[in-house]
Structure formats: structure tokens, C-alpha cells
Amino acid sequence: MGAAAWAYLARVVEGPHRELNALLGEVGPEEAAERIRARRGLPPGLARATEARHAEDRAAADLESAAATGFRLVTPEDPEWPVAAVQAFARGGARAPAPHALWVRGAPLAGLLGEAVGVVGTRAASGYGLRLAAEISAGLAGAGVTVLSGGALGVDAQAHRAALAAGGRTVVIAAAGPGVTYPPAHHRLFREVAESGAVVTEYPPGTRPARHRFLTRNRLIAGLGGALVLVEAGWRSGARNTVHWAGRLGRPVGAVPGPVGAAGATGCHAAIREGEATLVTGARDVLGLLRPVGAVHEDAQLELDWAPDPVQALPREELRIYDATPPRGPGARVREIAAEAGVPPGLTAQLLTALETKALVRREGARWRRCVGAATGRGGGAGKKISRD
Template identity: 50%
Template structure:
């Protein structure tokens, strides 16, 4: 076995020997290297408490070779801190999260798909929400993700039913890239009903897990996984969320890690939008409705969220000119004295305004009577 193979097997052993995240395990591997760290753990030559207890149940079980073989069969790979593709910058916020429950960066990541992990970060947007999504939530998540993918953003989510699935499908339908982060082994399709979707994601994007092959999904692993959904993206958007939900947990991670957070408003009668409305009302999330608003979260100084409206014929007119336009009827014509009476302007002011409006092509004058041009305006109601 070559030195590189032995080192990769040591990383694979460490990735399975303790339930992640395990900060003491990472510290040991970085201090003395993965091979020596694995040897100490197998020999149980560790100080009492801490890492000794965290590795007690699995220290004698070494499935590293089998795990790497499983990965090879399904087209997956183990990305470690030795690799250029390790997303160190994105995960730095987890190392700084302190003693928060489930905080800390992963030791390694199991990855399926051709996309680079370092291509996430600010280029990625996490779109998350309720598993029991409404038709409204499915539509918004799919549309928003398609818009983001069309603008060369990676749509990141958790591969679950509901909003997650709609987000992935929306990105794929737009011909874009998407990534799913699992709460189980990289060789498992969870939920099973999304096996085809996860295979399509892996074909063009990324399927990611910090759990070794064979690891089953569990509720606490979903909560642990959520920190990666927040950390690996430049912003997090919650499309639908109940008062207590996994999406709300991901939103909490986004706030804790300093990631911009957006929430999509929904019907006030919808239980699946209560969490979004609360985030917006509390000032914890920005209200977003489209890709422009989301990109403004990531690029606050370089992206204009306010698209200009189409110019109207009355834009730029002087106040007297607007008053004259308002005085003219939708049909028929008025003389100068009649326009002056309706508008309240002096006759001289009416004459000057009429001259400018005729130059602009907004009115017609014939036999001393003035009317709106049919091709320009349909009446005073267009002023508002």
C-alpha cells in the first residue's frame, strides 16, 4: 500500500470512528497527522474523557477499506483536509462557532458528482423549507431556484421531500447546478423516493455527506447536517417553514454563522408560512420574492435589487404640462380657455405647455382645439 493510500484509509477510519462533529478528533489529526491519530485511537492510547469516550464504541471497527471501495463503485470520493478541493474558507465559520451544540466543521466529506466543493461558498444559495410543502411553496421554490441557476448560482438543499426537492428540480430544469447535503451515508438514497433525483444531482452537481457509507438517517443527524447547509452557501433562503421545523433550525444556523438570511412570505392563513413570517417580523430575515432580492443579500454593494419600470409617456413632464394633460378628455377636444378653466392655469401657461406637449407628440391641435393623441395616451387616468 502506498503512502497516499495509507493516509486516505486513515482519514476514512477517522471519518467513521466518532459521531460528527468531533472537534477533538480534528485537532488530533491536524496535530499529529491522520495515520498516527488513527493508531492512537485503535490502541486506546488517549487521555481519559473527551476523545477517548467519543471513539469508544467504534474504535475497534475499521471499515475504511470497504468504505472506500463502496465509494469507488458509486462514483464517490472522500475529500479530506489534505485536498485542494477542501472548502476551508466556507467551513471556517463552523470552527468559530464555539461550544454551540453540533458546532464544528466536519473532519472530511464524502462526495458524489463532478462539481468542486470549492465552487460553492458565495456562488451557492441554500433554498430550504417544509417537507409538507404547499403547492404555493413548491412553485415558488422551483421558480426561485430556476432563476438562481440561470444566473450561474449553485442551488444547495437537503434532498428531502417538499421544498428541498422542488429547489433541486427547479435548478436542474433550468440547466443549472445543484447540490444536496445528506444526513446519512453517501451510498444511501434518502428519502428512497428521491433516488432518481439524487442520481441526477450527482450526474451534474454534488451529493455531499459527512457520514461514512452505510450510516442510516436519524433525526439528530438532520439537525447536525443543517449546519453544513448554512455554512457551505453564501446565503440561505427559507421558502416555507412552520413554527418549529428543520428549516427554522437551518435559519438559526445561518444567523449564527453570519450568513445572509432571506424568507419568502406566504398566505397569512398558511401554517407552513408561519415560520417565514416570524423571521421577517422579527427582523431576522429579509423579505425576498425573486432571484434579484436573493442576490442583493449576497452582493449588497454590487447588485441593484430595484429594477427600473418601463418608461411611460408622462415621465419627465413639467408640472404645468401634467396639469394640461390631465385637463384634456379621453375623447374629444378643448379650446385654450376651456383647458385653462379645467387646469386652473393662466392662458399663457396653457399655451406654453401645449407647445411643448405637441413637440413631444402627446397631443394634437386643430382649429384651435386640443386633444390627446390616440397613440400616446388614453386619458388622464394614465397619469397615475
Template identity: 45%
Template sequence: MTALTEAPNDEHLARVMLAYASEPGDRVTGRLVNDFGASETVQLALVAPGADGSEGGAVDHWRKRVSPRLNMDRARDALETTEQIGAQLLTPDDSKWPEEMNILGDHAPLALWVLGNAEHLSAEASVGIIGARAATGYGSHVAGELADGVAEQGQVVVSGGSYGIDAVAHRAALMAGGPTVAVLPGALDRLYPSGHKQLFERIATTGALVSEVPPEATPTRWRLLQRGRVIAALSSAVVVVEAGVRSSTLSVAAQAAEFGRCVGAVPGPITSASSAGSHRLMRDGIAEIVTRVDDVTMMLQRAGAHPGRTLTPDTASAQVSSSSSPARTTGPSR
């Protein structure tokens, strides 16, 4: 590999280089890019350690970590691959860049790769429906009912493309004829999980696949965890259907609450380990109870989003008080 001696003038190219050299959510890289721009940040990384008086400091440690990974040729190849697979590369300077990402501050993605309609990332009303990979029959049924209802109201269903609750939510939205967005932990030319190849193809046709890692990047535990902050930022409201006490889904809910999003959780049997995390969210006051799609509609209204079907105050009050009324039974059966 030829040693890099100067930074590119192209901000897109510089951001792709940094996306390869840094992990998602890297605070130091994000802060430098926000302060100086991507090209200048690459140039800072090329300065000899300690040459600018930063020896031993955070920037110096960052430079030692990032500079060996900077590769302009690889970044150019990534741009070619992006075009070959029919994806779009979005950066904050692009008109289709979702402004919701700005809430992440220095932890925001350096770029987003999108396969499908990027406009769905900036929908007026979107609902993150997330939960356990090892979903129970109960959880799958409820997730499908909620996603079906959300899609029927013209809202975008956002999830992570994983097995379990994520997949159920995506499929229910597609069956209802609505768009859905899958935030993936790996590159769009190496779709993960591979068992969802056909599902991802369907999502890309009417919705969007999105990733913050460049072509050829593989999923890691860190990247799986970090995609949660993107799901939280893109969603007007987040609903946890099932989650164990140590589920990474709980961190997504906590981040959504920190961003000021409305968070809901579906109650389950008190004997079910798959619902223990959801119950904890409700007990700790992070999430409100969600039992039907109208609960989600009211969450969106409080969030200032614009759901397709508006509840009047009288109707909303009546629905809240009628806790004994049956849940929705329309939509795909499970």
C-alpha cells in the same frame, strides 16, 4: 471484531475510522483532530481510560464512547466502496476540499464523500434554497422560480435533497441547465430518500451529491439536523421559502446568519402555518424579505460573492422601490 491496538499512519484512513466512531458535528472529536491530527486522535482513543490522568474528564468520556467503535477493517472497506460507487473522499488536506467548511471550526466534517463534480462545493456564488417538506403549491412555485433564476445566472443551487422545497429547487436548477448540490444525511451508497434516486442520479451528472457520513451509514434525526450546518456553510446566501414554527429549516437559517451569510425568507399568507416560520425569521431580524431572484442577487453582492449577472446601483434601487412590479414568470411552470 479484532481489537484495535494501534492507530493507522494514513490520515485519510484515520478520519474514516473516526467518522464511523463519531456522530457529525462531534465537538470533542473535532477539537482533538484539529489539535493533533486524525491518526494521533485515534491513538488517544486507544489509551486506557484514566491512564493519561484524564479520568472523569471530557476526553475520558469521549474515549469510552468512541474507542469501541473504532474499526480499521471497516474503514478500509469504506475506501473500497467509495471507489466502487465512483465517489471521491475529501479531507482538509485535499485541494478540492471546500474552504467554507473551516467556518465550522471543531464542528466541521471529518471528511466529505462527493459523487459528481466536487468543484461545485467551492463555487464563487451559491444559494441555499430550503424549506418545508410538506410544501404548499405556493411554496413550490416560488422555490422553482427562485432556483430557476439563480441557475440561469450561473450560480449553484444548494439544498438538502428532501421532499418538498428541496426537491423543487434541485429540479428547477437542473431544468435551467445549472449545477445543483444536494447535501445528504445518509451515505452515498444508500441514497435518502430512496424515492429521489433518479433525481440524485441527475444531480450527480451535472452537480454534486455530498455527505459527511461514510458508506453504509443510515440517516438519523441527528444527522438530518446536522446536515443543515453544512448547507449553511456551503451557501453564500440562504433563502427560506416555507417553514413552520418548529421547522428544522429555522436552525439552518440561524446558523447561516451566525456564519455571516445573508439570509432571506419568502413571505406567505398570514393564515398559512407553512409560512409562520418564515415570518418569524423576518420579524426577528434574521432574514430579509425575498420576493424575486433580483433580491437574491443583491444579497450575493453584499456577501461579496460574484453572481453571474451584476445589478448596477441604479437598477438595484429601482427594483427595490418597484414593489408593485410582477414577479418573474419565466422558468418552469408549476
């Protein structure tokens, strides 16, 4: 009876409903279903929301149809119900009610959503947007984070595919019911996602996608993940709606900046400018939003990518001598360099020798000068053995 009651409730109400959630907490699914059928003891809002479908009991057929396409109905009574993730909806108030049941194809939800991030963006993604979506999603998957997205064209599909290619897990939050793949071209992608991750929807079997269902679906992407990243979005992109949901639910949001003036970057730039999102440029930045402060060294990759050049790495005294050594012309004697740097001549001679071993200065007779291009490791004898006169 329990599964049948939940299946009835999953169809009788279009999407989530705050008053239904409250009634379920008071009397449970069987009594809630019976009250809706009998039209008794219902709060006004729930009575209106169920008026059109209360006599339409397709529970048995829906459970059978879902099973035929690999879906199961997951409810708060099941061990895999993602309790911690769903708790976020309590912060959203009446405007962001929690799901009361989910149709799932794939792995158990609780394990998938223990650490997850929503990755969203425009369907009309540019090459830049697709590249960043792939890099971020692969990086998150490599760090053991589940990638959530909506299964749409553009950024969504790229996020799912990159997570799979990295050997990670990803979840499609769909705006259509079991048995309906949208977009139809992603039938194979959804099947591959379900092999290690899951396809999830609030809508009963056979439900077709519609604009309002996409908007409602966006709240699930925002709420079921521990953070959200907006990769590329126009000014009126539906992905920005997901950002609004995340803010309402108290989830941290990151946005990737794009080229100034690019239409596909305006949504990201607006989210950053208006304080809805933090600027992020890669998976490590996103992990910094998701994990506790101090758990992620967000600048570590930058330190590798932009390591100090040989001159920037010099100790202070050696840098003074390097700066005082002429880069061109016949060079300068030790005493001249010492006077320019304000360092005793004896120490200057020692430091010049140290710089010579690093291929940063060259001695020509009694004079010294810098090696051209030494700061970047190009030309001027950088990296070469320098003979002494």
C-alpha cells in the same frame, strides 16, 4: 495510510466534533486515529464520543464501498477541500463544529462552492411555495450560483430540479451515507445532480437517515453556502433549524413571505419578524444578500415589471397641465387650463400640444380634455393617431 486514517475517523465519530478537529490540527489524522484506537491522550469529550466505535475499523471496506457507488472521501488534505466555505464554521464556536471529512459524488467541491446559496423549505410545499422555489433557484442558477439543498421532498427537490432545468449546478447535502438514497424516490434526481454538481454527506457508507442527522446536516447547508433563503416553512419546520444555523454561522438569510394565515408561511413570517431573515421575493433579492453591496441592482426587475405609466413619466410642467385638463364634459379652453395650472397661456398651449402627441389629451375645437384611460394605455385613443381640427 492517510485515506485509511481519514475513513476511520469519519466512522468512529458520529458527525462533526470540536475536540477531534482540535486534535487533527495538533497531530494530524494518522496520530489522531492511533490515539483513538489505543484510548490514550484523548480529551474527555472525544474519549466519550469514540467509546462505542473505536474498535470498529472499517476504513478499507468503507473506501471500497463508497467508490462502488461513485463516492470519494474528501479531506482538508485534498485540493478540492472547500477551504473558504469551511472557514464559516469558525464563527459558530463549539456548537457548530466544521466537518473533518466529506463523502462526495460528483464535481470537485471547491469549484461548486465558490458562490453558492442554500434554498430550503417544507416538505409539504404548497403550489405557491413550489413556484417560488423554482423561480428563485432557476434565477440563481442562471446567475452562475450553485443551489444547495437537502434533497428532500417539496421545496428541496424543486430547488434542485429548477437549477438543473436552468442549466445550472446544484448540490444535495444528504443525511445518509453513500449507498443510501433518501428519500428512495429521489435516486434518479441524485444521479442527475451528481452529473454536473454533487451529492455530499458527512456520514460513512451505509448510514441510515435519522432525525438527529437531518438536524446536523442542516448546519452544512447553512455553512457551505454564502447565503440561505427560506422559501416556505411552518412554525416548527426543520427548515427553520437551518435558519438558526445560518445565523450562528454569520450567513445572511432571506425569507419569502406567503399568504397571511397560511400555515406554510408562519415560519417565514416569524423569521422576518424576529430579525432572523430579510424579506426576499426573488433571485435578485437573494443575490443582493450574497454579493457585495452595490454589485446587484435589486430593484432593476421591479422597474421593468412596474414601469411608470405614461402619466407618471411626464415632466413636472406637462403633469401640471395634464392634471388641469378636465377628463370629462365638454373640456376647457387654453386660458382656463392655464389659470387652473398656474402656467402662462402661451406655454400652456405648447404643453397641450406635447401632451396631444403622447395621446394623453384631445383637442375638440377650441377646447381640450384628457383621453380616457390614457394613464394605463387603454382606451380613450391612447396610442392612436389624433387628428387636428
